[in-house]
Amino acid sequence: MSLLDALPTPRLGRGGYPNAVLISLSVVMLAAVWGLDTVSVAPNRIVQGESVHVQNAFGWPGALLVSLLVIALGSLAYQPSRIHYWAALGVVVLLLVLMPFGLMVASHFLIDPELPQARLGIGGGYWVVLFISLLGIVELRLRLGLKRLWPVFILSGVGLIWWLCAWLWLKDLALVQEFKARDHQFIQAIRQHIILVSTAVSVSVVMGTLLALLMRRFARLQKVAFALLNFLQTIPSLALFGLLLAPLAWLAANVPFLAKVGVSGIGNTPALIALVAYSLLPMVRNTYTALEEVSPDTLEAASAMGMHRIQRFWQVRLPLALPVLLEGVRITTVQAIGLTAVAALIGAGGLGTFIFQGLGQAAMDMVLLGALPILILALLVDAGLGALAEALRPGGVQ
Amino acid sequence: MKPDVKRVIRSTQATAMTAWLWPFLWGTLLAICIVGIPHAQGIFQWIEPDVRQVIYQRTPFYVLLERHVLVVGVAAVVTISLGVGAGIAVTRRKGQDFLPLVSQLASLGQTFPPVAVLALAVPVLGFGTLPIIVALMLYGLLPIVRNTLAGLQDVDKDIKTAARAVGLTPLQVLYQVELPLAAPVILAGIRTSVTINIATAALGATVGASNLGDPIIAGIINNNMAYVIQGALVIALLALTVDSVFDALQTRLRLRLSSS
Structure with missing residues (x-):
């Protein structure tokens, strides 16, 4: 919340x-x-x-x-x-x-x-x-x-x-x-940015939810997974993008099938992998706590009414956990919007291209052209998902 | 002294000792890396067989580490004093009006992506270390403000009333009752903030602030994986060391609170 x-x-x-x-x-x-x-x-x-x-x-x-x-x-x-x-x-x-x-x-x-x-x-x-x-x-x-x-x-x-x-x-x-000089590029960059962010977030929502569900089932997995995800966060985003360059380039060169699918050392593939890796921790953490925090009394009441496990999950636990779960999606998306800008350094495109090109040419208006939309995008997502979570809260707005 | 009391004390001391074990281990590993990387030609040559120079040599690693720690440290000191100060101010009666706005402002700070803040700070502050410090400050403010507010608001009202009734002034209540009770929560916020910022500070290398991000950027530009690994390794070890130091501090704080 x-x-x-x-x-x-x-x-x-x-x-x-x-x-x-x-x-x-x-x-x-x-x-x-x-x-x-x-x-x-x-x-x-x-x-x-x-x-x-x-x-x-x-x-x-x-x-x-x-x-x-x-x-x-x-x-x-x-x-x-x-x-x-x-x-x-x-x-x-x-x-x-x-x-x-x-x-x-x-x-x-x-x-x-x-x-x-x-x-x-x-x-x-x-x-x-x-x-x-x-x-x-x-x-x-x-x-x-x-x-x-x-x-x-x-x-x-x-x-x-x-x-x-x-x-x-x-x-x-x-x-x-600055915009008029490169309007096609700009629209292309915004589209690229949004595609990267939404792909990474959707993948991590699915994976994160699955992982959280598995963690609830197998207690031992929980410790290992959280330790691993916490460790991933200590590696700087910049480094994670860089570290994926070589292995993926090797894969693309040696496994023809992967190269055909579009895997390569620079560009979208390493960017997506790194984005998903970073998005998993907030996603898993929020999903896990959201599902755990549902009050046991409510669940017991649901069982007493004769719901069985699957019904209880879909009709009680999930709806009650949804606002907190959405909070996780919000944090993840806002973070991914910022990280995608860094991905421009390894040729993934997006709005970060303008930032780093502008910094390189010392043309501050161009930097602004890249940074402002990122900021606006982050604020929009933040406000939109916040409003959605508010509307979904059981019992309406406080 | 009764034997069971003795045992409790001994086990408390033991926990306090093991708490410092991890910081020591990670710190040693960090030191080994700093000293050892320049001599590990063989290992890195194995990673990048085709490149002639595999060890980042433009600046020695201990200098980079020092700069990195300095940047994160300055940002942390400013953020902690601002965040804890604001948290204290808005929970007093006079500052109550500002409470909603300050909490909103802090969460807004984390919505601003550090890259964008960095980019926007460059035109105003110029290239170099200053923009990255500003970006880190904005990014690290939320966890500290959030936890300070939560910690101070969680202090039991009855305890505060009792403290006033014994004759403590409001300032004494703050220093002797509220802050000590809220300390574990505040410390947890500082821990999150500093750990995130150690990794984020590497971004500073893109705007000319020389720190441990330098080898990473150089590695990406020259397509030299060995550089990237060296930078990432040292940053990760630094983050783990600092994180474990905070962990030990938290353990100690908990022990002191539970023993008194």
């Missing part, structure tokens, strides 16, 4: 105590808006950009608008009530929606149309405000007692608006330029 469900959610401030969390978030946001650089302007791809502060990027009216929104957020939190929290949520969403338009204004002010290579980078202030807005949404969700699905909906809407803006108007943005 995620930690949060175990924690008491604070009640809405009845006596109207100021919400210290939102107030401090808005103070930090205000400091970031005025203290850090908002955007950066670079004449081309390799040169480090020149940072620009908020009043020059948006002009004074824009800078004041942002500050007013942030101050409104803080003052709404001063006397919390349900209406005020909803209003604060509206303010945060408005702030998020306005972000790409701010970039448009900045590119209008700062980018010289005579220079075709000139590009606008997103500065530290922008990232901090974005991150703190996300924290604000999390905090407001908890205070309002909303389901996990809500932020997913809100952020998908915001993301759609960003995507449209980037597609239609933000041609000067460095990230967009």
